[in-house]
Amino acid sequence: MSQIRLENLAKTYHLGEVDIHPLRGVSLSIEAGEYAAIKGVSGSGKTTLMNVIGCMDRPTSGSYFLEGEEISNIPADRLAELRNRKFGFVFQNFNLLNRTSALDNVELPLLYWNRYSASERHERAKEALARVGLQDRMRHHPAQLSGGQQQRVAIARAIINSPAILLADEPTGNLDSRSVDDIMRIFSDLNRQGITVILVTHDPATAGHARRVIRIHDGLIAEDAA
Amino acid sequence: MNPWMTLQLSFRSLLRNKVRTALTMLGIVIGIASVITMVAIGQGASAQIQDQINSMGRNLLMVRPGAASSSGFSWGAGTIQTLTREDGDAIAKEVASVRAVAPAVRARAQAVYGSLNWTPGSIQGTSPAFMDVRDWEVEEGSFFTDQDVLSVTKVCVLGRTVAEKLFQGVTPIGETIRIKNMPFRVVGVLAKKGTNAYGMDQDDLVLLPWTTVKRVLQGSAFNNVEMLYVTATSASAMTEATQEITALLRQRHRTPAAEDSDFQIQGMTEMAATVQQTAKVMTLLLALIASVSLVVGGIGIMNIMLVSVVERTREIGLRMAVGARKRDILLQFLTEAVVLCLTAGVLGMGLGVALAVLISRTLSWPALISPASIGIAFGFSCAVGVFFGFYPAFRASRLDPIEALRYE
Numbered sequence: 001m002s003q004i005r006l007e008n009l010a011k012t013y014h015l016g017e018v019d020i021h022p023l024r025g026v027s028l029s030i031e032a033g034e035y036a037a038i039k040g041v042s043g044s045g046k047t048t049l050m051n052v053i054g055c056m057d058r059p060t061s062g063s064y065f066l067e068g069e070e071i072s073n074i075p076a077d078r079l080a081e082l083r084n085r086k087f088g089f090v091f092q093n094f095n096l097l098n099r100t101s102a103l104d105n106v107e108l109p110l111l112y113w114n115r116y117s118a119s120e121r122h123e124r125a126k127e128a129l130a131r132v133g134l135q136d137r138m139r140h141h142p143a144q145l146s147g148g149q150q151q152r153v154a155i156a157r158a159i160i161n162s163p164a165i166l167l168a169d170e171p172t173g174n175l176d177s178r179s180v181d182d183i184m185r186i187f188s189d190l191n192r193q194g195i196t197v198i199l200v201t202h203d204p205a206t207a208g209h210a211r212r213v214i215r216i217h218d219g220l221i222a223e224d225a226a
Numbered sequence: 227m228n229p230w231m232t233l234q235l236s237f238r239s240l241l242r243n244k245v246r247t248a249l250t251m252l253g254i255v256i257g258i259a260s261v262i263t264m265v266a267i268g269q270g271a272s273a274q275i276q277d278q279i280n281s282m283g284r285n286l287l288m289v290r291p292g293a294a295s296s297s298g299f300s301w302g303a304g305t306i307q308t309l310t311r312e313d314g315d316a317i318a319k320e321v322a323s324v325r326a327v328a329p330a331v332r333a334r335a336q337a338v339y340g341s342l343n344w345t346p347g348s349i350q351g352t353s354p355a356f357m358d359v360r361d362w363e364v365e366e367g368s369f370f371t372d373q374d375v376l377s378v379t380k381v382c383v384l385g386r387t388v389a390e391k392l393f394q395g396v397t398p399i400g401e402t403i404r405i406k407n408m409p410f411r412v413v414g415v416l417a418k419k420g421t422n423a424y425g426m427d428q429d430d431l432v433l434l435p436w437t438t439v440k441r442v443l444q445g446s447a448f449n450n451v452e453m454l455y456v457t458a459t460s461a462s463a464m465t466e467a468t469q470e471i472t473a474l475l476r477q478r479h480r481t482p483a484a485e486d487s488d489f490q491i492q493g494m495t496e497m498a499a500t501v502q503q504t505a506k507v508m509t510l511l512l513a514l515i516a517s518v519s520l521v522v523g524g525i526g527i528m529n530i531m532l533v534s535v536v537e538r539t540r541e542i543g544l545r546m547a548v549g550a551r552k553r554d555i556l557l558q559f560l561t562e563a564v565v566l567c568l569t570a571g572v573l574g575m576g577l578g579v580a581l582a583v584l585i586s587r588t589l590s591w592p593a594l595i596s597p598a599s600i601g602i603a604f605g606f607s608c609a610v611g612v613f614f615g616f617y618p619a620f621r622a623s624r625l626d627p628i629e630a631l632r633y634e
Contacts, residue, residue: 056547056627077551084549095544095631099242111227111235112549157548 001068002029003164003196004053009062009072010219011048022048024219025062030198032164035191037199037210045219047169050200054087054167055079067164084112088158088195090168094150096142096157102129103138106156113161128156132186148179155186165196172206184209227554236562250530251570253523254610258574258603259581260516265599266582268509270592275505279498282422283360285325285461287468289317289454289475292488308479308488311436311449316478317456318355321470323463328355329436329451333443337392337432338404344391347430349405351439352455359455367399367414375435380442383414385431406443410434464493520606523570524614531563531618542622543630556623563615564608571607575600 011023022045030036040046051057052064055071058079064072071082083089088109096105106125110116116124129138132152142150151171158166168187172180188209191197199210207213215223227235240247291309311329318327331351336343354369356362370381382403389398398412419428440446458467468491479488535542542555550558579595586593 051628054547077553080546080549080551083547089547091631095540095547097541097544108545109548111231112545112551112554114228161549 002065003032003034003067004028004030005063005065006053007063007065009049009052009059009064011045011052011057012060021219023052023059026216026219026221028214028221028224030196032196033191033194034212035188035197035210036212036214037201037207038214038216039201039204039207040216040222041202044216046200046202046216049216050167050169050198053165053198054089055082080112084109085161086164088155088161088163088166090151090154090158090166090171092170092173094142094147094154094174096150096153098142101139101141102134102145102153102156105142105153106160108157109161124160125156128160129153131159132156146179147175148182151175151179151183152186155183155190159190159195163195165198166190167198167200169200170202171199172201172203180206227550227557229557232554232557232561233565235558236565240562240566246530247566250527251566251573253526254520254567254570254607255523255574255577257517257520257523257610258571258607259578260519261513261606262575262578262595262599262603263581263585263593264512264516265509266578266593266595267585267591268505268512269594269596269599270586272502272505272509273594274592275501276498278420278422279494279501280361281419281428282494283362283455283457285458285464286359286494287456287458287464287471288492289313289456289471290452290490290492291450292486292490309451309454309475311451313475313478314451314454316474317454317471320474321467323459323467323470325457325459326355326358327457328352328359328455330356330453330455331436331439331444331451333405333439335406335443337388339392339398339401342392342394344388346385346388346432347427349432349434349439349443351434351436351443353436356433356455359457362419363417364414365417366397367412369414370433370435375437378437378441379435380408380410380438381413381435382410383416383433384412385416385433386418386429387427388430388432389415405432408442410438468493517606520610524567524610527563527566527611528614528618531559531615532621534562535559535618535622538622539625539630539633542625543627543633546625546627547631552623555625556619559619559622560612560615563619564611567607567611567615568604571604574607575603578603 006026006028009023009026010021013020013022026049038046038049048057052059059072062072063070066082066086071079097108103122103125106128107121110121110124126135126138129135132155134149134152134156137145137149142153145153166187172183175183184206187197187199197210199206201207212226213223214221289309314327314329317324329352333349333351334345335349336345353375354372357364357369364383369383370379374381384392384398392398392403393401398415401412402409403412404410416429416431416433422428436451440448456467456471458464471491472487475489476487481487545555582593582595585591
């Protein structure tokens with residue numbers, strides 16, 4: 001059983017009188033523990049694909065099986081729960097909360113998972129920050145951190161819930177080359193530890209770190225190479 | 227997210243914008259404070275009026291002889307002399323809803339002590355039950371006794387005003403004053419009572435045993451009285467007491483069923499009810515005017531919450547992306563609005579109470595701060611928070627996470 005299986009997935013937006021089709025029928029399987037990059041020019045549909053995979057958006061037609069369960073039509077609250085338990089998100093612009101410490105930023109996903117007490121949340125957030133090498137920056141606010149450090153805080157936030165799948169949308173787009181190397185090394189490490197990593201990028205160098213590259217063009221898979 | 231965490235979260239985000247939070251709260255603070263102050267002043271005034279009415283005697287009924295009429299011409303109340311002391315005794319003994327009865331007969335004369343003279347507003351003959359009935363106390367000396375009434379003793383009890391006019395600081399107890407050239411020994415002085423609801427000085431009074439007034443001052447051998455003061459056992463028993471007294475006196479006076487009674491019973495309740503009604507309307511009016519500012523404050527809260535939702539669009543998107551449900555976002559913003567309003571409500575209560583005390587001190591206006599008005603203010607600020615916080619919170623919860631994350 002594939003971890004992620006998409007069958008003939010399509011997405012249509014109605015923008016006034018015009019219909020936009022960012023996805024026109026994508027079929028794709030990703031196994032647990034894979035390291036894949038979704039590549040494509042802007043407007044190719046790669047971000048929409050990632051949003052659907054990450055349960056942020058529902059497909060207009062087609063099926064999405066997550067660990068064997070068809071989830072293309074489940075209620076919004078169930079989708080929120082899947083995002084909370086199964087996925088970690090890393091964004092191009094980090095999306096950290098200002099005036100909030102790194103530790104509190106990292107804890108955020110666990111606030112929506114009632115299983116953890118305050119002290120457990122704290123412990124896990126510290127561990128997650130240590131995994132990205134920021135154990136000595138826990139009390140810093142985002143404004144006091146460099147871009148690379150901010151993205152590492154964001155990665156710590158993405159892994160605090162021990163996700164099965166880590167989704168990253170242009171994670172290196174706003175970083176200098178040294179930070180890019182740091183971030184890509186962290187992704188590789190995490191993948192080695194068993195997390196499925198899916199990168200979305202238009203940058204061939206970034207995509208080169210992945211073991212599988214899926215190229216999207218005009219809402220369809222144009223190339224899928226391991 | 228559990229409620230305790232939601233609460234912590236809203237405190238944190240309110241503290242992040244201290245000046246804005248304080249200014250937003252100000253509207254509610256002023257609203258709640260003015261509601262509390264206005265209600266306190268209204269209720270204070272109403273309590274003062276009630277006190278004045280009660281100073282006539284609590285649960286007081288006045289039974290007077292009826293009007294005599296001859297060939298269609300009425301002579302007015304008290305012109306027939308059918309009401310007797312025995313009627314009073316019967317009422318005290320037979321009507322269960324009556325606590326005490328005191329007769330009253332009046333005289334008008336000058337009182338003289340040494341070289342000073344004074345004409346008291348009223349010279350009344352009564353019995354020791356008078357003190358209970360009129361809710362009055364003796365400050366110096368003592369009241370005359372039932373024995374004094376029986377033996378027609380020439381003793382008197384002075385009201386505060388009369389004591390001051392005649393004795394000017396000397397203690398009157400044991401002294402003798404002259405009324406109609408007859409000597410009366412002063413046995414007591416009543417406590418000061420002030421003006422009644424009609425504005426008359428209640429302390430301008432001399433009390434004598436009713437028999438003394440009747441036999442000595444009026445030279446009458448009869449037992450008829452001008453009035454019976456009757457106290458009902460409670461305010462709610464007054465109607466019942468009125469009915470029972472009516473039935474009893476009609477029977478005693480052998481009044482045929484078809485005829486009108488030869489007496490009338492007047493209670494303080496009707497007057498008290500009218501005055502209370504007026505005071506209530508005034509309080510309500512004041513509270514209404516004050517709550518306008520509360521509504522304005524609430525709109526201010528809604529405005530700021532809407533701004534805050536727009537400002538924090540990305541935060542909302544992020545929270546949704548990491549697993550917040552619509553409900554979590556709705557509760558977060560709603561809790562913020564309610565916390566804002568409740569904090570403002572508590573501050574407003576403090577300010578309102580302080581203002582009410584200040585006003586009552588400086589303007590010597592009575593102000594009554596009731597727990598009810600504080601409870602209502604608390605509930606009201608909560609309601610304002612929920613009412614004006616709901617729409618912004620609802621808007622926040624309806625955001626699409628993808629759009630919200632992309633918001634610049």
